[in-house]
Amino acid sequence: MIEPGEYFVEGDLAAAYGAIKAGCKFFAGYPITPASEITQAMAELLPQVGGKFLQMEDELASISAIIGASWAGIKSMTATSGPGFSLMQENIGYAAMTETPIVVIDVQRAGPSIGQATRAAQGDVMQSRFGSHGDYENIVLSPNSVQEMFEFTVKSFNLAERYRVPVILLSDAEIGHMMERLVVPESINIIERKYAKTFDEATKYGDDLVPPMGRFGDGLELMVTGSTHKPDGTRDTGSPEIQSSLVTRLVEKINKNRKDIEDWEEMFTEDAEILVISYGATSRPAKGAVIKAREKGIKAGYFRPKVLWPAPENRMSKLKNIKKVILPEMSLRGYSMEIEKMFPGKFVHFPKVTGNVHTVSEILKKIEEELR
Amino acid sequence: MITANYIKNEYIRRMPSAFCPGCGDGQILNAIARAIDHLKLPRNEIAAVSGIGCSAWIPSPYLRVDSLHTTHGRPIAFATGLKVANPKLKVLVVSGDGDCTGIGGNHLLHAARSNVGITVIMVNNGVYAMTGGQVAPTTEHEYKTVTTPYGNPAFALNVSEVVAAAGASYVARWTTWHMNQLIRSIEKGLTKKGFSFIEVISQCPTYEGRILNMDHIQMLHWFRDKFKTDEKGVFRIGEFVDIEKPELTDELQKIIEKVRK
Numbered sequence: 001m002i003e004p005g006e007y008f009v010e011g012d013l014a015a016a017y018g019a020i021k022a023g024c025k026f027f028a029g030y031p032i033t034p035a036s037e038i039t040q041a042m043a044e045l046l047p048q049v050g051g052k053f054l055q056m057e058d059e060l061a062s063i064s065a066i067i068g069a070s071w072a073g074i075k076s077m078t079a080t081s082g083p084g085f086s087l088m089q090e091n092i093g094y095a096a097m098t099e100t101p102i103v104v105i106d107v108q109r110a111g112p113s114i115g116q117a118t119r120a121a122q123g124d125v126m127q128s129r130f131g132s133h134g135d136y137e138n139i140v141l142s143p144n145s146v147q148e149m150f151e152f153t154v155k156s157f158n159l160a161e162r163y164r165v166p167v168i169l170l171s172d173a174e175i176g177h178m179m180e181r182l183v184v185p186e187s188i189n190i191i192e193r194k195y196a197k198t199f200d201e202a203t204k205y206g207d208d209l210v211p212p213m214g215r216f217g218d219g220l221e222l223m224v225t226g227s228t229h230k231p232d233g234t235r236d237t238g239s240p241e242i243q244s245s246l247v248t249r250l251v252e253k254i255n256k257n258r259k260d261i262e263d264w265e266e267m268f269t270e271d272a273e274i275l276v277i278s279y280g281a282t283s284r285p286a287k288g289a290v291i292k293a294r295e296k297g298i299k300a301g302y303f304r305p306k307v308l309w310p311a312p313e314n315r316m317s318k319l320k321n322i323k324k325v326i327l328p329e330m331s332l333r334g335y336s337m338e339i340e341k342m343f344p345g346k347f348v349h350f351p352k353v354t355g356n357v358h359t360v361s362e363i364l365k366k367i368e369e370e371l372r
Numbered sequence: 373m374i375t376a377n378y379i380k381n382e383y384i385r386r387m388p389s390a391f392c393p394g395c396g397d398g399q400i401l402n403a404i405a406r407a408i409d410h411l412k413l414p415r416n417e418i419a420a421v422s423g424i425g426c427s428a429w430i431p432s433p434y435l436r437v438d439s440l441h442t443t444h445g446r447p448i449a450f451a452t453g454l455k456v457a458n459p460k461l462k463v464l465v466v467s468g469d470g471d472c473t474g475i476g477g478n479h480l481l482h483a484a485r486s487n488v489g490i491t492v493i494m495v496n497n498g499v500y501a502m503t504g505g506q507v508a509p510t511t512e513h514e515y516k517t518v519t520t521p522y523g524n525p526a527f528a529l530n531v532s533e534v535v536a537a538a539g540a541s542y543v544a545r546w547t548t549w550h551m552n553q554l555i556r557s558i559e560k561g562l563t564k565k566g567f568s569f570i571e572v573i574s575q576c577p578t579y580e581g582r583i584l585n586m587d588h589i590q591m592l593h594w595f596r597d598k599f600k601t602d603e604k605g606v607f608r609i610g611e612f613v614d615i616e617k618p619e620l621t622d623e624l625q626k627i628i629e630k631v632r633k
Contacts, residue, residue: 026457047631052456052624056449057482064446064479065453068421071440072457094443216438216454217461219416223433225441234387235433235441 001048007182011149011175012079014182015105016041018153019077021188024103025051026076028065030058030084033117034173035107038079059084063091063104070100071224073193073215075157079105081173083114085124085131092166093132094226096250099213101160101193103153105169107176108280110330110355119355120174120281122330126337128168129309135247137254139261140168140309142279146180152306158191159261163253164210170308172330174281174357196220203231209253254310263306264315268294272301274367275322277339279305281357282328289363300367308335316342324370326350328358379405383415385433391426394581394588396548396574400495401430403551403572404464407558418462419454423447423476425468426502426576427495437464445476448483451490452620459621462491462562469496469510473531477509480531484538484567488620491561491568494531497576498583505579510606515583530606532571536613541566543613547573547595550609557611566619573599573609 002017009017016038019027027042029035039055046053056062059080066076080088085106095102106128110121128140139159143152149171156167196202196212199220205211211231214222223233228243236242254261268290269275278286283304293300303319305312316339325343327336328350340347350366352358380386383405391397408418416438420431424444432441442450447465455463472480472494483490499517500506506519510531514523536543542564544557554572561568575581575591586594601610 026453028453047624047628050628050632052628054452054456054624056452057478060446061449061452061479061482064442064449065456067442068440068450068453068455069457070453071438072454072461074457076453076457090443091446214438216419216440217416217458220438221415221436222438223441224439225432226443227441233433 002184004184004186007184008179009146009182010037010177010179011143011146011171012037012107012177013041014146014149015079015153015169015171016045017182017184018150019103019157020045020049021184022075022154022157023190024075024077024157025049026066026069026074027078028054028056028062029078030056030062030080032081032084034109034176035079035081035105037176038105038107059087060091063088063102066102067091067095067100070102071216075161077103077105079107081107081109082111082124085127089127089131092138093134093136095166096132096136096138097226098224099164099211100166101164102166103156103160103169104166105153105171108170108172110353116355118173120172120330120357121353121355122172122280122282122334124170125308125331125335126333128170135251137251138165138168138309139163139254139307140170142170142306142308143175144280144283144304145175146178146182149175150182150184154188154190158189161193162191162210163257164213165254170280172281209249209256258310259314261307261310262312262314264312265304265306267302269301269303269319271299272322273299274324274326274371275301275303275319276326276328276363276367277303278328279308279335282330285358285360286328286363288360289367292360292364293367298367298371311338313342322346324348326366326370328352328363328366330357374406374409379409383408383436385436387433390429392578394575394577395426396497397427397430397495399548399551400427400493400572400574401434403555403558404430404435404493406555407562410555411559411562413462413562417460418464420464420466421447421451421454422466423471424502425471425500427466427468428471430466430495431464445471445474446479447471448476448479448490448492452483452488455488455490456621456624459489459625464562465490465492467492467494469494469498469531470500470508473509473529480535481538484535484540484569486620487539487541487566487617489564489566491558491564492570493558494569494571495574496531496571497574497580499576499579501576501579505582517583528606532569532612535569540569540613541615541617542568544611545571545573545609547599547609548575549592549595560614566617
């Protein structure tokens with residue numbers, strides 16, 4: 001089943017392959033362009049590995065079902081796009097509050113609302129972190145190739161299990177529907193869940209702030225609730241201390257471990273004076289433009305966060321010689337608040353919201369303009 | 373001998389009760405515990421799932437089994453995932469009429485249609501009680517609530533009839549006056565292979581009582597006098613459906629076996 005070797009597949013299918021390789025045994029989803037191919041692939045692949053697939057009545061049910069399955073000890077995933085991702089927000093918060101490992105793939109399309117179903121966009125970047133109400137942190141990955149659709153799906157499961165959080169694989173229609181080479185490696189690093197063997201174990205956590213997770217059916221008599229609760233699961237919605245310590249830990253368990261989670265790629269940053277920061281589909285022409293700029297003798301650099309949230313702030317804050325930072329992206333808002341915060345006074349936003357990816361020449365032209 | 377103390381010690385978490393005096397939720401908790409006891413089901417084989425509303429608190433935290441207290445309207449969808457992931461579990465959903473048929477009505481229909489082997493106990497008090505007595509999909513026509521101060525312009529949903537039409541394997545409706553019948557139906561529901569649905573008409577002396585101008589005793593007497601097996605519409609009680617048909621997790625397992633041959 002998905003033997004090591006070379007494949008020529010589209011991004012959505014590569015994500016499904018990654019999920020299977022990561023040990024996903026349950027998928028619940030609802031059809032939506034441009035993520036349906038993931039759902040269809042999971043319907044076909046899961047029974048082959050003894051897993052189960054359900055097409056649910058809507059996205060609300062899909063995310064609910066995968067959270068339920070995760071508590072039975074099964075790695076679970078769903079996939080959707082903008083409108084469905086909006087519907088899932090309440091239960092992404094529930095997964096954060098109950099510390100349930102799940103993977104949600106959002107193959108971004110142009111919005112708002114129904115927008116352009118088949119066109120790529122990057123307008124869900126802030127939603128992927130802040131979409132549910134209240135304070136929480138989750139992890140968001142941004143693939144820019146078919147290979148990364150595979151690898152980052154595996155990584156999403158690993159991070160979800162490691163930190164007991166909902167992990168969002170934030171792709172886009174361009175990467176999801178693009179076909180290119182995929183190499184499935186011989187060995188894949190898989191992180192398995194740490195289970196609590198007793199009720200007491202499930203109530204305690206160490207320095208990483210992540211308690212081992214109980215499993216339904218093991219006789220622990222777990223109490224799981226989205227209400228404010230004590231470490232043992234007992235609902236306590238009146239105590240200021242319980243609310244404060246719970247919510248702070250949910251945020252801190254990501255902040256404290258962010259050095260292990262942050263991930264990026266960079267090129268020509270040593271001596272760069274102008275830096276192009278980009279992610280997802282846009283990062284491909286961005287990289288091309290930076291290479292072309294270098295050929296012209298321009299001191300341009302390229303920086304790509306692979307994990308959008310938590311953002312690679314430690315690394316970005318060390319890029320001191322930069323005079324200007326250009327952020328091309330398929331959104332008028334996208335990642336701009338984060339990048340502007342990191343490079344105040346140097347930030348140039350370069351959005352494109354036509355439903356099409358920037359071209360190399362567009363970004364190169366922008367680099368040259370900004371140098372003038 | 374099965375005494376109240378035995379039931380309490382064996383199945384109920386000792387915590388201060390959150391229910392109003394005279395509420396039917398305690399009775400339903402008692403009925404669930406007794407049904408589990410009669411069936412001699414090991415507690416680690418039962419998982420309870422609930423949503424938002426007073427009745428969601430019946431299993432969470434009071435029932436001593438694994439419990440998942442979820443978002444408003446979604447317990448049936450969570451329970452479906454849990455059941456499919458571990459078909460050995462007896463998955464029991466306790467949901468209110470608002471949770472189950474208002475915000476979560478779609479999940480109820482589709483769980484019945486797919487015949488997933490979970491048991492749903494829907495506690496029907498005819499109002500949104502936890503939030504202060506607003507009109508529900510189960511509130512009678514012309515009844516006054518805090519959001520229908522001039523009377524309910526809409527009509528009450530006959531939930532059991534809808535669930536039966538949607539394809540459930542077992543459907544019954546009782547009231548908190550009919551405790552023995554209710555316990556027997558919960559036992560049947562928990563042993564039923566497919567989707568089972570038990571509607572319990574329950575008293576909410578705090579808000580429903582205010583509409584009807586009754587205390588909890590009067591309401592129980594009203595249940596006794598008004599709800600009959602030969603009544604019509606929402607006042608009819610009894611077992612409405614009791615059939616055998618292929619269950620969802622079995623069907624999924626068959627697909628796995630077929631594909632892997």
